Amino acid sequence: MNNIKEIMIIGAGPAGSLTAYLLSQQGFKVSVFEKNSFPVNNKVCGEYLCPAGHNLLEELNLQSLLVGYPQIFGMKLFSPNSQIVNTRFPNNEFGHALKRERFDNEIIKLAESNNVTFHFGIQIQSIKFEQDHISISDGVTHWKGHYLIGADGRQSIVGKWLNIAKKVTEQRVAIHTYLNARSGNKSSQGEMHIFHDGSYCGLNPVSEEVWNFSIVCNGSKMKKYKSTEDLIKETIHGSKRLTELFDTATMSDKQSIKVTGKITNPIKSLGCVEKQVALVGDAAGFVDPLTGEGIYHALLTAKVFSESMAKHTSFSMALEQYQSIIKKSYHKKEIVNYFFQWLIKHPRLCNGVASFLNLSPLIRNTFIGLVGNIYSPLEVFKVIFTSAFKKGAS
Ligand SMILES: Cc1cc2nc3c(=O)[nH]c(=O)nc-3n(C[C@H](O)[C@H](O)[C@H](O)COP(=O)(O)OP(=O)(O)OC[C@H]3O[C@@H](n4cnc5c(N)ncnc54)[C@H](O)[C@@H]3O)c2cc1C
Numbered sequence: 001m002n003n004i005k006e007i008m009i010i011g012a013g014p015a016g017s018l019t020a021y022l023l024s025q026q027g028f029k030v031s032v033f034e035k036n037s038f039p040v041n042n043k044v045c046g047e048y049l050c051p052a053g054h055n056l057l058e059e060l061n062l063q064s065l066l067v068g069y070p071q072i073f074g075m076k077l078f079s080p081n082s083q084i085v086n087t088r089f090p091n092n093e094f095g096h097a098l099k100r101e102r103f104d105n106e107i108i109k110l111a112e113s114n115n116v117t118f119h120f121g122i123q124i125q126s127i128k129f130e131q132d133h134i135s136i137s138d139g140v141t142h143w144k145g146h147y148l149i150g151a152d153g154r155q156s157i158v159g160k161w162l163n164i165a166k167k168v169t170e171q172r173v174a175i176h177t178y179l180n181a182r183s184g185n186k187s188s189q190g191e192m193h194i195f196h197d198g199s200y201c202g203l204n205p206v207s208e209e210v211w212n213f214s215i216v217c218n219g220s221k222m223k224k225y226k227s228t229e230d231l232i233k234e235t236i237h238g239s240k241r242l243t244e245l246f247d248t249a250t251m252s253d254k255q256s257i258k259v260t261g262k263i264t265n266p267i268k269s270l271g272c273v274e275k276q277v278a279l280v281g282d283a284a285g286f287v288d289p290l291t292g293e294g295i296y297h298a299l300l301t302a303k304v305f306s307e308s309m310a311k312h313t314s315f316s317m318a319l320e321q322y323q324s325i326i327k328k329s330y331h332k333k334e335i336v337n338y339f340f341q342w343l344i345k346h347p348r349l350c351n352g353v354a355s356f357l358n359l360s361p362l363i364r365n366t367f368i369g370l371v372g373n374i375y376s377p378l379e380v381f382k383v384i385f386t387s388a389f390k391k392g393a394s
Contacts, residue, residue, distance in 0.1 A: 005315075008033065008136060008145035010124050010158060012040060012108055015281020015298035016151030021111035022060075022306035030116045031143065033136070035123035038108065041101040044176045044260040046292050047212045048072060048190050048204045051093035052373030053296035056303060065106055069096040070205060071188060075368050078193040078241060079354035080347035086189075087357075087368035095372060097190075097206045098295070119143075124152075127161045134276055147276045147315055149305075151298075154265040156283035168262050174289065175228050176214040177257045178206070179246050190292070193239060197221065198345040200290065201235055201242070211245070216263065216289065228257045264288055278319055280305055285330060287337040290344070291371050301326060336370065336377050362387050 007023055009016045012034035020030045036042060049066075057063050072095040074088035089095070112118060127148065128135040134148045150158025159165040191203040199217030206212050215235055225231040229251065236242040265286040279285075281298035308322040309315075343350055357364040366383040369375040375383070 005029070005147060006031070006145040007147045007149060008134065008143060009149040009151050010136070011151035011153060011156075011281070011283070012036075012104070012118060012120075013043075013151060013153060013281060013298060014104060014107055014295055015283070015302050016149070017104070017107040017111050017116075018299055018302035019149055019151060019280050019305055020116040021107065021114055022302060023309060024111060024114045024116045026306065026310055028309075030111075031119065031145065032111070032116060033119045033122045033124050033138075033143070036120065038118070038120045039101065039105040040108070040120075041105075042258075043100045043104065044174055044214070044258045045100050045212075045294075046176075046190075046202045046204050046214050046289060047098045047100050047206055048202075048292040049096045049098050050291075050293050050296050050372040051089050051095045052293075053299055054093070054095055056296065056299050060303060062110075065103065065110075066096055066098075069098050069103075070207065071095070072097055072190050072204070074189045074365075075371070076189050076191045077354065077357075078191065078239070079351045080194055080196045081351045081354075082240065083351065083354040083358065084241075085354050085357045085364050087364045088189075088361075089372050090365050090369040090374055093369075093372065093374055095190075097204050097212070099206060103295075124157060127158065129276070147278070150277065150279040150283045151281050151302075152283050154282045154286050155262055156265070156279065158277060158279060159265070159283055162277060165265070168264055171219045171261075172216055172263050172288070173219050173222055173259055173261045174214055174216050174263050175222070175231060175257060175259050176212075177232065177255060178210050179213045180209050180250055181205075181211055181245050182247055183209075185245055191241075192290075193242065194344050194347070194350050195235075195238075196347045198347070200344055202289070202292065203245075213246075214289070219261065222259075228259055229255060232257070276315060278305055278322060284326065285334075287334060288341055290340055291337060293333075293371075293373060296373060297330075300329070332377055333373070356388075359391065360387060 006029045009020050009032045012032050020032050024030045077085040122138045124136050125139050126137045133144050135142050135144050150156050186208050187205045193201040201215045204212040233248045236246050280301040304325050305322045308318040312318040363384050370380040
């Protein structure tokens with residue numbers, strides 16, 4: 001298959017660039033089309049790579065991509081009534097606090113060094129399926145290839161073209177910035193603060209002083225504030241822990257704050273097996289950044305897709321295998337993710353769950369093992385319920 005086939009990939013995020021790199025290693029001729037110029041640097045992201053993402057890069061022998069990033073050993077969860085659930089990832093596993101700008105561009109450079117052609121500053125606007133090839137265009141130039149991979153993120157044009165993108169009804173938005181912590185707040189744990197109104201705030205210590213700070217809330221909440229800066233300040237002032245951590249007086253007038261909407265991507269057909277097209281990363285389905293596993297999912301889909309391509313002599317068989325594996329892994333976690341989404345909108349239940357997790361370190365660390373993709377949902381339920389049962393019995 002690889003001797004004659006040309007593969008076009010739309011999007012040079014981690015999903016697109018890693019897929020390009022892995023396919024080029026198999027001898028495919030790969031071109032990537034990215035609407036931003038190089039270096040790509042405009043991602044709104046908590047920049048937390050979960051332990052499973054670390055393990056996956058090790059499996060691919062790409063652990064050098066993680067050199068220099070702080071290790072994250074667990075999470076502190078803050079319930080709406082300010083209970084603290086202090087967790088560590090099981091089995092001494094750890095994730096990382098990345099710098100997306102560096103991480104994404106290093107995968108691009110890796111793929112480029114393996115003969116992948118990148119076209120930066122090209123926004124693909126139309127896709128045409130012709131007899132034995134696919135044609136894509138930015139409105140000016142047309143490119144042809146045998147197969148197309150949509151790695152173009154949550155608002156995937158490829159997903160829309162295939163008519164598998166569901167309408168996003170959820171009106172959540174994300175507000176993102178970097179904040180300097182008061183001195184003495186060095187940490188190797190991420191934090192998740194859940195508030196009474198169903199909004200939440202994710203924190204990730206990307207260096208000794210600087211924390212990646214994002215708030216996810218309903219668009220209507222944002223409208224209540226004069227500015228996004230005011231919303232950030234009020235959020236900090238409303239929480240004892242956040243006030244301990246950050247001094248809003250140090251926020252500069254020129255504080256760079258990014259806002260992004262449509263933070264979900266529900267799609268009808270995961271991974272997509274249609275015509276000669278596959279979807280990877282967020283384009284293949286994304287629930288919400290709550291559990292911070294989007295980068296892992298991007299890398300996982302790239303790995304599974306390229307492994308399926310290596311195994312099969314026909315593209316359709318490779319797609320079939322890819323879709324079946326991704327569906328299984330996604331569906332298991334999707335139910336849990338939707339449950340978390342539902343939970344954070346019910347503050348009293350959240351408080352109850354926090355009390356339950358605080359029953360023992362085993363329960364809370366197992367729970368965070370689920371969030372970090374170390375355990376499957378089934379494994380977690382087994383550990384938690386066995387332990388709860390034993391506790392009840394004693
Ligand atoms: C607020 C927030 C916080 C998050 N925090 C975390 C976190 O802490 N940890 C985590 O793992 N994940 C997090 N995520 C999710 C994570 O950012 C994504 O899952 C990850 O970036 C997906 O990678 P990707 O390669 O699939 O897509 P992307 O990184 O979005 O890359 C898609 C690329 O396609 C390009 N593109 C799009 N359309 C076109 C087009 N028509 N033509 C050409 N190019 C195009 C874009 O410019 C982009 O570079 C967060 C997301 C949000 C919104």
